[in-house]
Each structure stands twice: as structure tokens, then as C-alpha cells.
Amino acid sequence: MTSASASPSTDPYPCFFYGSLMSTRVLNSVTRPGPEANLISVPATIQGYVRYPYHNAPYPGMIASEDTTQTVEGLLVFGHTLMDRFRLDQFEGSEYTREILPVKIHSPVPAAFNVMDGKKPLQVGDVVQSYVYVFTGPHAHLDQSRPWDYEAFRRDHLDIWMNTSSDFV
Template sequence: MTIASVPHPCFFYGSLMEPRVLSSVTRPGPEADIYTVRASIEGYIRRPYHGAPYPGMISSQDKMQAVEGLLVFGHTLMDRFRLDQFEGSEYTREVLSVKILDPVPGAYNVEDGHKPLSPGDLVQAYVYIFTGPFEHLDQSREWDFGAFQRDHLDVWMKTSSDFENDS
């Protein structure tokens, strides 16, 4: 880990699971060493934001409920700053336990220099939790990543001021 790296990986459960969105937000340089693995977090639910293509994740009364997403290793402090700005005031960054679902190869496969990471292991990760107002979320349904990619991604990437447009 370099001095410019953040101490925890980041867990993403919404639009930032899409590589184009994540890269547009963090703008990693050519020297970036980012690795992504599927992961999940228990005790939370993911709900769509009313009138927007992204979700919010909130605590669930069912502690066995899980949200699947991506665990991303290798972000710098500047990347995290950009993520904080992107998430805005309705989301709070917390450090929570996230379960790894796939093997973690290479330089990222050791937690705190002690043991290799394996599927099923828990790691501490930065997670952006939705903090309200809760009426902004549609509590009647689960957010659908496939629908986001199919129905919203291309238009969002071209029109959102959060992203750098190369065209």
C-alpha cells in the first residue's frame, strides 16, 4: 500500500458498480492499481431513489438480508475525496464489515499482512449509507442494476455534470 492509498477498500452497491461511472467519478491516473471483487453486506437493503436511476442503501430490520455489490481496492485519498463529493449530503461514509464473495489475487489478497483473503472472509470497507430523507427512497421495490445499465447509463454518462465528457 502506498502512502497515497486509503486504508480500506470501498464497497459500492449502486451506479458506481458500473466501471464507466466509477472511472468518471474517481478519474484514476495511468499508474492506478485498482482491483474489484464481488462482495456483499448483511443487514441492509437497497432501494431506488424516487425519480433518479440510482439507489440508497439503508439498514434492514432483517439482519440476514444482504446487498451484493463490488469491493474495490486501490483508491487513493484523492479518489476518496471525489467519491465523497459525488455521493453528496444524503450519504454518509462509514466503515463496515463486508463479505468477500470471490478470490482476491495479487497484492490485495492479504488483510493487514496476516492472512490471504478468501471467499466468505469479512473485511472492513468504506460504505456510503443513505441517511435520508428516507421518503426519497421507493420502499416498495429493490433497485435493479441491470435496468440501470440498460435504461439509464448511456444517457446519464452524456448528461450528468458529475462526469467528464470526452465528446
């Protein structure tokens, strides 16, 4: 296992995923991690945002909420390389902008993954600066009448999407 400390090929920030990329199958299809990959993922939330389904698509977009107490649950992944990040940028496309935002972790993270201060492990409740792909396309593209449901995505769309989307085949 390799060290997760910052190196020229390791991205300095973890990435918060709140949609289809919460699925390991989707994430690994996009980033194609090699056998040397040293990744860790933990449940996390971001505050002040809401996620809605993209019209006629199985994935969501996340936008700022007028209610700053709202949260979106997701997965925070540590250890991606710069090439992984490039692949993620390509996958997300022009309607999503990668921003650095605070994300609260819900499981401990070993010190080796704390690339901002690798001397201490991250604890439950710690807030870390993270890459987040925020939806910046026209809000009319999102179905704001209902929240996006990850479990429904996994149950109803994941297998079909993985087998038919040009992103994965």
C-alpha cells in the same frame, strides 16, 4: 504495476459499491484513475441492509434493514487513493455518509491488496472492514415499494446518465 500496500496516498480500506458506482464507466468517471492505478474489484455482499431506488433518479440508497439476514450485492474495490476517496465523497453528496462496515467477499483477493494484513490473500467468504456510502437522507426520498435493480440501471439509464449528468460532462 505498483504495489497495493498501504502508503501515504493509498486509502487503508476498500470501498463497497452497491449502485451506479458498480459500473466501471461511472466509477472511473468519478475517480479518474491514472495509468499508475493498481485496482482490483471483486463481487461482495453486505448483510443487514436493503437498497431502494431514489425517487425520480436512476441510482439507489442503501439503508439498514429490520431483517438482519437481508443482503445487498455489490462490488468491493481495493486500491483507491486518498484523492479517489475525496472525489467519491464529493460525488455521493450530503445524503450519503461514508461508514466502515463489514463486507463479505465472493472472489479471492491477492495478498498485496490486503492492507490490513498484507501477508495473506483474502479468500471467498472472508469479511473485511470497508468503506460503504450509506443513505442517511430522509427515507421518504427512497421508493421503498421496490428494490433497486442494477441490470435495469445498466440497460435503461447508464448511457443517458453518462451523457447528460453534470457529474460526468
